[in-house]
Amino acid sequence: MSTLIRRTTANLRRNPPLTACNSDSLRTRHHRFHTSVAPQNKDTGLYGFDHLKTPKGFQRFVDEAIERSGELVTYISGMPSSAEIIRAMDEISNTVCSVVDSAELCRHTHPDRQFVEEANKAAMRINEYLHVSILTPIILYIMR
Template sequence: MYRIANIGRYAGVLPFSCRTLFSDSALAILAAGNSEETGLYGFKVLKTAKGFRRFVDEAIERVGDLVSRISVLPPSEEIIKVMDDISNTVCSVIDSAELCRNTHPDRDFVEEANKASMRMSEYMHHLNTNLSLYNAVLITEKEGSMQSEEAQRVAHSLRIDFEKGGIHLPIEKLERVNQLIMEIAQLGKLYDLIYNLFLKMVSC
C-alpha cells in the first residue's frame, strides 16, 4: 500500500527516491507494451520523444497540487496516503525515463528521456528538502493520529528518511548536505552514461 516507504535504490536514505530501471513500476510499464495508439509504455503523452517534456510538466503540476493539499490537512493517515501519491507520480516519470534512456533504439527518445530524468531528479531533491512536508510528517507521527500500525510505521520511516537527508540541520550544514546529494546524483548519471558507452563499444 505505502510504496513510499521502500521505493528506491537508496530506500532508507531519502523519503522520495526511485529505483532506476528495475523497480516494480518500471517492470509494470514495460509489461504494458508500446504502440502508436497508446504511446510509449502505455502513456498517451509519450507518442513522441518531446512528450517527455509534457510528462514532466504534468507530474510537477500534480505534485504541486498534492503538496498544497498536505499543507491544509490535519495530522492524519491521509497525509501518508498523499505522500504515497506524490511518490507514485514522481516515480512514474523517472522509471519511464530511465527505462527509455537505457533501452530505446531512437536517439531522440533517449535524449529527451535523459533530460526528463535529470529534471525530475532535481525536482525530487526539492521535495526531499521541503520543510512543509517534513513538518506535516513530523506532527503526524508525534500525535499518533493514524488508524493503523502500518501507517504509523510509515510515518516514522518517512521522518527518519527526511532527517537522514539533513532537513533538520542548521542551514549551513543543510546546504552542504544538499550540495553533496546533488554531486552524488550527477556522478551517478555520469557513471551510467560512461558505462553504457563502454558496453556499446565492446559490443561493436
C-alpha cells in the first residue's frame, strides 16, 4: 500500500504527466495507465480505473496493459534514441505496475470474493506476461 501511495504522490507531482514516446505512431494512442487520485464520481471503478467497475474488468485491464506493453516493446526494438527508449521503458513500467498494484491491493483488501478472485487472475497473467514476454528477451539479449 505504501508503494501505491508513493507512486500516486510522485505522479501527482509530475506536471504534465509522462506521455508516450515522440513517435507519431505512439503519440496517437492515449496513455490510460497512470496512477492518479480517483475523481469523486460514483461511476468510477476501483482506484480510479474505469475498467474496474466490475470484477471481470480486471481481465480487460490486463488485456490492454499487455497490448500497450507489446506496442512499446516493438517500438524499443526499432532502436530509437536513448531518451525515447527510457520514456518507453518508463511507460511499460507504469502500465504493468498500474495493473499489478491495483490487483495486489484488491487481493488483500477487497471484501467481495469475486473481485479478489479476478484480481488474483489478473496478477498472475500480468506477471506471466512480464516474465515471458519482456524479461526473458532482455536477459537473452544481454547474455549474447
